[in-house]
Amino acid sequence: MSLIEIKNLCHRYSGQEVLKNIDMELKKGELLALIGPTGAGKTTLLRLIGLLETPTSGRIYFDGIDVTASGRVRLEIRRRLAFVLQKPVVFNLSVYDNIACGLRWRGQRRGDIKEKVSRILEVIGLSATGNRNARTLSGGEAQRVAIARAIIVEPQILLLDEPTANLDPISVAKIEELISIISRQYKTTIVMATHDMSQGQRLADRIGVLVDGSMVQVGDSRQVFSFPRNRQVAEFVGIGNIIDGVIAASKAGVVTINSGGTVIEAISDYGVGEAVSACIRPEDIILSLSKTKSSARNSFTGQVKEVVLAGSLARVEIDCGLRLVALVTKKSADELKLKSGHRVCASFKASGVHVIKRN
Amino acid sequence: MTEIWSGFVRAIELIISLDPEVMEIAGKSLMISVTSTLLASLICLPLASLIHFNRFVGKRLLINFIQTLYSLPTVVVGLFVFVFFSRAGPLGGLDIMFTPTLMVIGQVFLILPILLGLIISALGGVDRPLIDTAFSLGASSFQAAVIILREARYAVVAAIIMGFSRAISEVGLAIMVGGNIKGFTRVLTTAISLETSKGELELSIALGIILLAIALIVNLALNRLQQR
Numbered sequence: 001m002s003l004i005e006i007k008n009l010c011h012r013y014s015g016q017e018v019l020k021n022i023d024m025e026l027k028k029g030e031l032l033a034l035i036g037p038t039g040a041g042k043t044t045l046l047r048l049i050g051l052l053e054t055p056t057s058g059r060i061y062f063d064g065i066d067v068t069a070s071g072r073v074r075l076e077i078r079r080r081l082a083f084v085l086q087k088p089v090v091f092n093l094s095v096y097d098n099i100a101c102g103l104r105w106r107g108q109r110r111g112d113i114k115e116k117v118s119r120i121l122e123v124i125g126l127s128a129t130g131n132r133n134a135r136t137l138s139g140g141e142a143q144r145v146a147i148a149r150a151i152i153v154e155p156q157i158l159l160l161d162e163p164t165a166n167l168d169p170i171s172v173a174k175i176e177e178l179i180s181i182i183s184r185q186y187k188t189t190i191v192m193a194t195h196d197m198s199q200g201q202r203l204a205d206r207i208g209v210l211v212d213g214s215m216v217q218v219g220d221s222r223q224v225f226s227f228p229r230n231r232q233v234a235e236f237v238g239i240g241n242i243i244d245g246v247i248a249a250s251k252a253g254v255v256t257i258n259s260g261g262t263v264i265e266a267i268s269d270y271g272v273g274e275a276v277s278a279c280i281r282p283e284d285i286i287l288s289l290s291k292t293k294s295s296a297r298n299s300f301t302g303q304v305k306e307v308v309l310a311g312s313l314a315r316v317e318i319d320c321g322l323r324l325v326a327l328v329t330k331k332s333a334d335e336l337k338l339k340s341g342h343r344v345c346a347s348f349k350a351s352g353v354h355v356i357k358r359n
Numbered sequence: 360m361t362e363i364w365s366g367f368v369r370a371i372e373l374i375i376s377l378d379p380e381v382m383e384i385a386g387k388s389l390m391i392s393v394t395s396t397l398l399a400s401l402i403c404l405p406l407a408s409l410i411h412f413n414r415f416v417g418k419r420l421l422i423n424f425i426q427t428l429y430s431l432p433t434v435v436v437g438l439f440v441f442v443f444f445s446r447a448g449p450l451g452g453l454d455i456m457f458t459p460t461l462m463v464i465g466q467v468f469l470i471l472p473i474l475l476g477l478i479i480s481a482l483g484g485v486d487r488p489l490i491d492t493a494f495s496l497g498a499s500s501f502q503a504a505v506i507i508l509r510e511a512r513y514a515v516v517a518a519i520i521m522g523f524s525r526a527i528s529e530v531g532l533a534i535m536v537g538g539n540i541k542g543f544t545r546v547l548t549t550a551i552s553l554e555t556s557k558g559e560l561e562l563s564i565a566l567g568i569i570l571l572a573i574a575l576i577v578n579l580a581l582n583r584l585q586q587r
Contacts (some may be wrong), residue, residue, distance in 0.1 A: 052491050075499055083495035089488045092510055101506065102496040146492075153497060 001064070003028045003157065003189050004049065009058035011044055018044045020213045022058070026157075029187040031179075033200035035224075036210035037236060042193035043086065045210065046159045049191060050083035062157075079106060081157040082150035086165055086193075088143040090134035095126060098134045098145055102153040120148045124178065140171030147175065151182055158182060160192040164199065172199075179203055197237055201225065209233050227354050231277055234356065240282035240325040244358060247274045254297075254350055262321040265297040266353035275358040284352035285326035287316065288345045289336060296347040300324070304342045307333060314338065318346050366564025373565055374572075385569050388546040391459055392527035393577070395466035399474050400519055402467070407478035408504035412490075422479060428472030437535030440465040444536065457538035462546075465532045470522040477521060481514030482507060516585040520578055527574060547573075 004026040011019040019041045026032055034042045047053045049060060051067060051074050060067050067077045082102070090098050096117055103113045121127045124144040129137065134145055143163065150158060163179065164172040180203060182188050194200050200207050201221045208218045209228075217229040228234035234242050245259030247270050257264045257278050264278050291299055302320025309315075314333035316326045324346050328336075338344065373381045410421065443450045444461055455461045485507050493503040508515055530548035537544035539553060547570040554563040 047491075050495055052494055075497075078494065079497035082497070083491075085488050085491060085495065087488055089486065089492050091489065091492075091506060101493075101498075105496065105498045105502045149496060159495075 002026060002061075003030075003063060004191075005061040005064075006049070007059045007061070009045075009048065009060065010056050011041075011048060011053070012056045013044075018213050019048070019055075022215050024208065024215060024218065026189060026191065028156075028189055029183075031183045031190040031192065031203060031205050032218075033204035033207045034191065034193040034210055035195065035197055035200045035207055035236070038195060040210040041213040042195075042210055043161050046083065046161050046191060046193055049157075050081060050159050051078050052083070079153070080155060081159065082153055082155035083159040084143075084146050084150045084161065084163060086161040088139065088146040090137070090142050090145055092133065092135055094131050095121070095134045095137070095145055096130040099149045099152055102149060106153065116152055120152050123181075124148045125174070140167050140174070143167060143171070143175060144178065147178055147182075151186070151188070154186075155188065157189045157191065160190065162193055162195065164194070164196070176203060197225075209236060211236065226281065228279060228356065230356055231358070234277070234279045234354075239279045239354075240327070241278075241280040241285070243278045243280070243322055245276060245278060247272050247276055255355065257355070259322060262300070264322075264353060265350045266355050267351050268355035270355060270357065276355050277358050279354040279356060280324070280348055280352060282315065282325045282327035285324060285346050285348045287318075287326055287328055287332070287336060287338070288347070289343075291345050292347075294347060295349065297350040298353070299345060299347040301343060301345045304338055304340050304344055306340055307338050309333075316344075318344060320346060362560045363564055366561045367568060369561050370565035370568040370572075374569065381566070381569065383542065384545055384547055384550050384566070385573060387459065387544075388527060388548070388570065389573055389577075391462050391466065391546060392523055395463045395470065395526050396519060396523040398463065399467045399470050399522055403471065403474040403478050404508060404515075405504070407475055407482060408508065410475075411479050411482040412500065412504065422476065425472050425476045425479070429476060431469070431472065432531065433469055433529040434531035434535065436465060436469045437532035440468065440532070440536050456536070457540060457544060459537070459544055462533055462537045462544060465536045466526045466529070469529060469532055470525050473525060474518055474522040477518030478508075478511075478515055481511040481518055484514055485510045513585055516581050520581050523577055523581075524574060527570065527577075 002025040006022055006024040009019055009022040022045065034045065036042055048055050055068060062077050065073065065077065067074060091101065099117050099120060100113050103116060121130055126141060126144060134142065137145060147163065164175050176199065183190050204221065206218060207221055207224045209216045209224060211232045217224055217233050225237050228237055228239060231242060243259050243264065245257040245264065247255050248258040249256040250272055253267055255266055255268045255270060257266060257276060266278055270276055286296065291301065300320035300322065302318045305317040305319050307314055307316050309330060312330050314328050314330050316328060316333065316338055318324045318326065326346055440461065442448050444453065444456050445451055446456065489510055490503060490507055493506050498506065528548065530552055533546050533549050537549065539545050539549040547566050551563045551566045554566065
C-alpha cells in the first residue's frame with residue numbers, strides 16, 4: 001500500500017495556478033526526487049504534503065487517511081513527518097535546543113532527548129557545537145542541524161526542499177551522504193526537491209519532473225533521463241540534441257526521420273507523416289576523425305564549431321547539416337585534436353535516439 | 360535649579376532613611392503597575408498570537424484600531440472605568456471604587472492596546488520560515504506560538520517595558536478611580552501632583568526621582584530576562 005497518495009491536487013496562489021492535477025503515489029521507504037525548473041511548483045507540492053498549507057482542491061492521503069481534513073488529525077499526521085525548508089532556518093537557541101525541540105513537542109522524556117541529541121550530533125559531526133548558539137553556524141552546518149532536527153523525531157516521511165542549494169561542494173557531499181544514510185539505513189520515505197538533476201540521479205529511486213505546475217513524468221532515472229516523455233522534460237534533463245523532423249519511412253520498428261533534408265534513423269513506433277523530435281544524449285554520440293565501420297546507423301561528417309571544457313569532459317558542437325552536441329572525455333578530445341574548424345565524423349546508434357511526438 | 364538639586368538630595372535622603380510614607384507610596388505604585396502589566400501581558404501574549412497566526416476578514420482593520428488606541432488619554436480610560444464601576448454604574452455592585460484593585464483594572468485597560476499592538480508587531484517581525492519550521496517539526500499551535508514569542512523576545516520585552524512605563528507614569532486614571540487616598544490608593548504620580556499643588560516642590564522632585572529609579576530597576580530586570 002502507498003504511504004502517500006495524491007489525487008487530482010490543484011493549488012492556486014492569488015488566482016494563479018501553481019499546481020495542476022497532480023496524481024502521485026509514494027511507497028514506504030522510497031526516495032522520490034522532484035526535479036524541475038525554478039518556479040515549477042516543487043516547494044508548493046512539498047508544503048502541501050508537509051501540511052503547511054491546504055490545497056485549493058484535490059486530496060492527499062497519508063496511510064489511507066485523508067489529511068485534507070482539518071484539526072487534530074492534521075497535528076497527528078504532521079508529527080509523523082518532518083520538513084527541511086530550503087533556507088536552513090534555526091531558532092535563536094543553542095544547537096542542542098534546536099535539535100531537541102521536535103522531541104520536546106512530542107513530550108519525550110528529558111533523559112531520552114539528551115541521549116538522542118548527543119547521538120545525532122555525532123552523526124552530523126557537530127558534537128563540539130552543542131552549546132553554541134545555532135545562529136553562529138555556517139550555512140552547511142546550519143543545514144546539517146536542520147536535517148538532524150528533522151530526522152531525530154524519526155519521521156515516517158522526510159521532506160527536503162533543495163537541501164544542498166547554495167552550499168559548497170564539500171558540504172553538498174556531506175549532506176548527500178547523510179540523506180543516503182537516512183534513506184538506506186533508516187528506510188525513511190523521502191521526497192526531495194532539487195534543481196540539480198545529477199543529485200536526483202545519484203540519490204533517488206524515482207524521479208518526478210514538474211514543469212509549470214504539472215507532473216510531466218515520473219519514473220526511474222533511466223526512464224526520465226534517456227526517455228523523456230516530451231520536449232519540456234527533454235530540455236530540462238539536458239538531452240542536448242532535440243532535432244525536429246517528420247517520419248519519412250517506417251519498417252520493422254526502425255523509422256527514418258527527415259529533418260530539413262538530413263535523415264536520421266531511430267527505433268520508434270510512430271507512423272509515417274508524424275511530426276516528431278529526435279532526442280539524442282550528447283554522451284551517446286561517438287566522434288572519430290573519419291567514417292569508421294560500426295553498427296551505428298547514423299553517421300554525419302561536419303565541422304567542429306566549438307569545444308568547451310568542463311572538468312574531465314569536453315562539450316563539442318558540430319555543424320553537419322544538423323547542429324549536434326557531443327560529450328567526450330577531455331582525453332579523447334585531445335587525442336582527436338578537436339578544435340573549431342576541424343572536420344570530424346559524428347555517429348550514433350538508432351537505439352540511441354529517443355523519438356517523442358511534437359505537439 | 361536649586362529646587363531640582365535639593366529635590367535630588369531630598370530623594371537620596373528619603374531613600375536612605377527608608378521614609379515610611381514614601382516607601383509605602385512607592386511600594387503601592389510598584390505593586391499596582393507590576394500587577395497591571397503582568398495581567399495585561401497574560402491577556403496580550405495569547406491574544407496577540409491568536410490575531411497574528413490566524414487569517415480573518417478585517418484583521419488589518421483590527422490592528423489599525425488597536426494602534427489607534429495607543430493614543431487613548433488616561434483620563435478617558437479613567438472616565439469609562441469610573442462610569443462602569445461607580446455606585447450607579449453597571450458594575451457598581453462590585454464596590455471596588457477608589458481601591459487599588461480598580462486602579463489595576465483601569466491600568467490593564469490603559470496599557471492593553473499598546474501591549475497588544477506592539478506584541479503583534481513583534482510577532483510580525485519573525486521570519487515566516489521560522490513559523491513554518493516550528494509547524495514542520497510537529498509543534499501544536501500553542502507550542503509554535505511559544506517558540507515564536509521566544510524568537511521575538513527582544514521586541515516582546517520592549518513592548519512589556521513600554522506597557523509598564525505607561526502604567527507607572529500615568530496620573531489621570533489613578534486620581535479618577537483611585538481617589539489619591541493617603542495610605543490606600545496614593546501612588547507616586549498622584550502624590551507628586553498633590554505635593555506640587557501644595558507648593559512642596561522639593562518633595563515632588565524627590566518622588567519623581569524615586570519613580571524614575573523604580574522604572575530603571577524594573578527595566579534592568581526585564582532586560583536581564585530579555586537576554587536569557
